[in-house]
Amino acid sequence: MKKKPLHNKKNKFTRKQFIVLIVCIATGFMIGYSYKLTKDEVKVNTSYLEQEESYREDLISQKERNKELIEELIALQTKRREYEKTFAENEEDYDHLLQEADKLRLLLGEIPAYGEGIRVILKDSEYDPNSPNPNDYIVHESHVFAVINELKISGAEAITVNGQRIKTDSFIRCNGPVITIDGKQFPAPFVIEAVGDAKALHTSLKIVGGVFDQLLNDRIVVTIEESSLIEMPSINDNDEGVS
Incomplete structure (x- = not known):
């Protein structure tokens, strides 16, 4: 079992x-x-x-x-x-050289500038529903350049755009409704100030067929004012304002 x-x-x-x-x-x-x-x-x-x-x-x-x-x-x-x-x-002879040096520093933006001059204000024109392209009625860097170049040719000692001192190598670029100057952005309207002979600068801009007429043809709103005193900072003062 x-x-x-x-x-x-x-x-x-x-x-x-x-x-x-x-x-x-x-x-x-x-x-x-x-x-x-x-x-x-x-x-x-x-x-x-x-x-x-x-x-x-x-x-x-x-x-x-x-x-x-x-x-x-x-x-x-x-x-x-x-x-x-x-x-x-x-030396008395150095007085003339010192004046010439100061003029160069004004052009380079190394020292503050003040004196008589003009103020040019550029504004976008009103919206046009018949224009499909918004670029047709806004201020571009080419318009700002045209004013700056004419002022330089006419003897402007110093120039600013919206308070930013313009140097000999300043870079200006348009980005829609704002422009960039030496890395800083500024919105419209663009206020261009120049120190120099106010009447001579004014006349050069408003010469027939000149910059003023070209801006109007591009539908830019332009205002030109003469001033007995315009003050602007040096490029060093501009740099100190950067945070």
Whole structure:
């Protein structure tokens, strides 16, 4: 007579226990994977924050250095002018040279300018529903250039556009309703001021077939005013206003 095999109840693995085991393993895996993702994300965010803070500190440091350089430049220019005045007091011939040097500095924008002159205001014309192209009735850099060039030819000693001093190498670019001058944006209307012989500058702009007539043909609203006193900053004063 055969004996039935003995079953060890302690080693018997039920289906319910197997399912519980699978669930526990899956849960542990998900918890571990979630923890790893969270840890990696924290590391990435921390890295970005540290990099952003580093860039911010570099920018602040660079701005402070620029300010120091501007102050140093102004001090050197002032010292140079003091030397020139000393030389001019010792020799009468230097007086003429000093005047010529001041004229050059005015053209370069190194010193503030003031005196009689004119003010030219350029405005966009009113919207024309019959014109499909909005560029047909707004002020462009070509219009600003035309006025500036005519003023220079007519003997303007110094020129500003919306308070920004124009240098010999100034860059002007149109971008829709605004223009950019040496990296700074200015909206319309555009106020162009020039120091010089007011009547001569006014006459040169309004000569028949000249700049004034061309602007009117382009439907630009133009206003020209003579002034007994126009004051404008140097290029260094403009740079100090940058924040």
